Amino acid sequence: MADIGEEVKNKQVLFRDYVSGFPKESDFIITTATIRLKLPQASNGVLVKTLFLSCDPFMRMLMKNQSSAFSYSPGSLLFGYGVAKVLESAHSDFNEGDLVWGMLKWEEYSVVEDPGKLVKIHHTDVPLSYYTGILGMPGITAYFGFHEVCSPKKGEYVFVSAASGAVGQLVGQLAKLMGCHVVGSAGSREKIELLKNKFGFDEVLNYKEEHDLDAALKRCFPEGIDIYFENVGGKTLDSVLLNMRPHGRIAVCGMISQYNLDQLEGVHNLMRLVPQRIRMEGFIANDYFHLNANFLEAMLSYIREGKITYVEDTVHGLESGPAALIGLFSGRNIGKQIVSISTE
Amino acid sequence: MADIGEEVKNKQVLFRDYVSGFPKESDFIITTATIRLKLPQASNGVLVKTLFLSCDPFMRMLMKNQSSAFSYSPGSLLFGYGVAKVLESAHSDFNEGDLVWGMLKWEEYSVVEDPGKLVKIHHTDVPLSYYTGILGMPGITAYFGFHEVCSPKKGEYVFVSAASGAVGQLVGQLAKLMGCHVVGSAGSREKIELLKNKFGFDEVLNYKEEHDLDAALKRCFPEGIDIYFENVGGKTLDSVLLNMRPHGRIAVCGMISQYNLDQLEGVHNLMRLVPQRIRMEGFIANDYFHLNANFLEAMLSYIREGKITYVEDTVHGLESGPAALIGLFSGRNIGKQIVSISTE
Numbered sequence: 001m002a003d004i005g006e007e008v009k010n011k012q013v014l015f016r017d018y019v020s021g022f023p024k025e026s027d028f029i030i031t032t033a034t035i036r037l038k039l040p041q042a043s044n045g046v047l048v049k050t051l052f053l054s055c056d057p058f059m060r061m062l063m064k065n066q067s068s069a070f071s072y073s074p075g076s077l078l079f080g081y082g083v084a085k086v087l088e089s090a091h092s093d094f095n096e097g098d099l100v101w102g103m104l105k106w107e108e109y110s111v112v113e114d115p116g117k118l119v120k121i122h123h124t125d126v127p128l129s130y131y132t133g134i135l136g137m138p139g140i141t142a143y144f145g146f147h148e149v150c151s152p153k154k155g156e157y158v159f160v161s162a163a164s165g166a167v168g169q170l171v172g173q174l175a176k177l178m179g180c181h182v183v184g185s186a187g188s189r190e191k192i193e194l195l196k197n198k199f200g201f202d203e204v205l206n207y208k209e210e211h212d213l214d215a216a217l218k219r220c221f222p223e224g225i226d227i228y229f230e231n232v233g234g235k236t237l238d239s240v241l242l243n244m245r246p247h248g249r250i251a252v253c254g255m256i257s258q259y260n261l262d263q264l265e266g267v268h269n270l271m272r273l274v275p276q277r278i279r280m281e282g283f284i285a286n287d288y289f290h291l292n293a294n295f296l297e298a299m300l301s302y303i304r305e306g307k308i309t310y311v312e313d314t315v316h317g318l319e320s321g322p323a324a325l326i327g328l329f330s331g332r333n334i335g336k337q338i339v340s341i342s343t344e
Numbered sequence: 345m346a347d348i349g350e351e352v353k354n355k356q357v358l359f360r361d362y363v364s365g366f367p368k369e370s371d372f373i374i375t376t377a378t379i380r381l382k383l384p385q386a387s388n389g390v391l392v393k394t395l396f397l398s399c400d401p402f403m404r405m406l407m408k409n410q411s412s413a414f415s416y417s418p419g420s421l422l423f424g425y426g427v428a429k430v431l432e433s434a435h436s437d438f439n440e441g442d443l444v445w446g447m448l449k450w451e452e453y454s455v456v457e458d459p460g461k462l463v464k465i466h467h468t469d470v471p472l473s474y475y476t477g478i479l480g481m482p483g484i485t486a487y488f489g490f491h492e493v494c495s496p497k498k499g500e501y502v503f504v505s506a507a508s509g510a511v512g513q514l515v516g517q518l519a520k521l522m523g524c525h526v527v528g529s530a531g532s533r534e535k536i537e538l539l540k541n542k543f544g545f546d547e548v549l550n551y552k553e554e555h556d557l558d559a560a561l562k563r564c565f566p567e568g569i570d571i572y573f574e575n576v577g578g579k580t581l582d583s584v585l586l587n588m589r590p591h592g593r594i595a596v597c598g599m600i601s602q603y604n605l606d607q608l609e610g611v612h613n614l615m616r617l618v619p620q621r622i623r624m625e626g627f628i629a630n631d632y633f634h635l636n637a638n639f640l641e642a643m644l645s646y647i648r649e650g651k652i653t654y655v656e657d658t659v660h661g662l663e664s665g666p667a668a669l670i671g672l673f674s675g676r677n678i679g680k681q682i683v684s685i686s687t688e
Binding site: 254 | 577620
C-alpha cells in the first residue's frame, strides 16, 4: 500500500477513438502514468484507490460519436461504475478510509473532483464488489425496473432476456420472490444451467439453439407473457410482441443486440401494442438513485437471508479490463462482469 | 317509411374475401335482399333501421385472415359502428322509436340479436351522425386516449398524426383546451387548412411535402415532443422517436400506414425509449366504454359551448359505402368518414 504523498505508478485505460461495429481490444490503450498521492492544493474532491471497476453494456453507447448525447472523448480516460477507497479527502462528506461506489475513471488511483455523486458504503459484511452489481447500479436497475416499471402481480408470467447478466439474474429472482412464473433466455449451456440451478428460473430458453423464437416462446408461455424485461431488443422483442397477453408490460432496460450495429434492426410487430393494450416503457437507474436507502435495505436483507444470490465474473488487473468489457457484447461473461483492481 | 310487418327491399354490403394489400371496391358485394319488418318469433333482440354507418380504420384489420384474431367472414355481411332507430323490440332495455349506436351490420334494416352492447341515444340536439364520431367510438378513443394514456399537462408539446381524421381532430382540440402546444400532420393542403383554421392547431405539417420528417419535426418542435398521439406508425413513428423529450408519452391508437402492407415496416429507433424514459402504450376505446356517461357529459358541453367542432365527410347510400371505406387508406376523406343511409 502506497503512502500519502508518495509518487507511484498509475495504470490507466484510455479510449482510443469512436467505435463502429463491435469494439475491439485495440479500441483501448493501456498506459502507465505516475501520480503523486496527494490532492491538488485547490481541490475540493477526494483522492481514491480503485478497488473494482464494472463492465456495463451502457458503456458501449458512450463509444459512439453522437451529436445528441454524451460520449467518451477520444484519447481520454475510460470511465464507468466502480468501488474505491478514499485515501485523502478535501470534501466534508468523505473521510480517509471511506469506501465509496459511483462513476470512476479507469485508473488505479484517481482524483474525483466532484465526489457529490459518490455513494458511501456502510455495509461491508457483503463482498465489496457487490456495489458494482447487486447493490449498485445494476441492482437498482433490476429492483425498480421490475417493481416500478413492470407493476408485477403474483402469479404473472415473466420473461427475462439476457437472464444471467448483471441485471437479468436479479430480475428473475425478484420475480420468483413475488410469486411469478419466470422464464429466462441466455446464449450458452453454462448460463442456462445457472438460470435453472442457481437462480431458480421456472423455465429456460437457449436462444442460440432456437431457430424459431416465436415458437419457443409459445412453448414456454402457452398462456402468453404478462411482463417482459427487455435487455436485448431486435428479433427477440419482435417475437415477444407476438406473445404478450392483454395489458402486458415491457420494461425496456436495454437492447444489447443493437449496440454494435451501424444499421439498427427494425421491429415489426408494434401494432400488437394496440389490441393487447401493451405498455412499453424505457427507464434508467439514475431516476431511482434517490431511493437508494430503501433499495439497499431490501436487497441487503435478501442477501443476508440467502433469498437472492449473485454470480460475478471477475478478471484481475486493469490490463484485463478492455477484453472483459468487449466480452459483454459477445456474451463471454457468465454473470456480472467486474474487473478487480486491488483488494486493499 | 315502411310499416311493421311489411316486406321490403334491404340493401346490404357483403365482404367478398380476405384482403391483402389495399382493399378495392371489388372486395365488397352490394346486393339487395328482402326482409319482413318483424322480429322472428323467438327473438330477444331488436329490429332496427340503419341511419348512419361509420367507416373506421380498424375495419381493415378484420379483412385479414388472422388465425389469432377475429375477422370478417368471407361472403357474409360487413359490420361496423353505426346509428340506428329501433322499429321493434323484444328486449326490455329498448322500445320502438329508441335511437341507438353500436355495432351494426351494413344493411338498411337489421335484426340485432344481442342488443346489450347498443348504447341508447338520449341527446338529440346534436347531429345524430355525431354518435359515429365525436360522441361515439372515435370520441371515446380521443378523449380517454389523450386524457388517460397521454397524461397531459398544461404547456406540453403535443404531436398528432392523421390529425384531421375522426380521432386526430378531437385530440388536437382537446390538447388545445388543456393548454398544450399542438402540431398536427396531414397529407393534403385542404386538410392542413382545416387543422389551422378550423381546429386551431398551433402548427401543421404536410407529411407528403416533407422529404425529411425528422428535420420537419425539429423545426416544429425545437424543444422536442412530450406527447405523441400515434395514428400512423412506420416512418413517422421512427422520426418522432428521435424527437421525444425525457419522460415523453406515446399513445398508440393505430398505425394506419401499416394496415395494407403484407410486410410490416420496421421501426428502428426504439432504443430512444431508454435514455428518454419514454412510455409507449397501446389502448382501445372498449376499455373505456364503461365511462361513457362521464365522457358524454364532457363532450356534449364542449360541443354546446362551441369549444370543440367536428368535421364529417359524408357519402349517401349503402352503395357508396365500399368506396368511402377504402378511401380511408388513401387519405381521401376530409374529416370523419360516414355513410348516411336514411334520415328518418
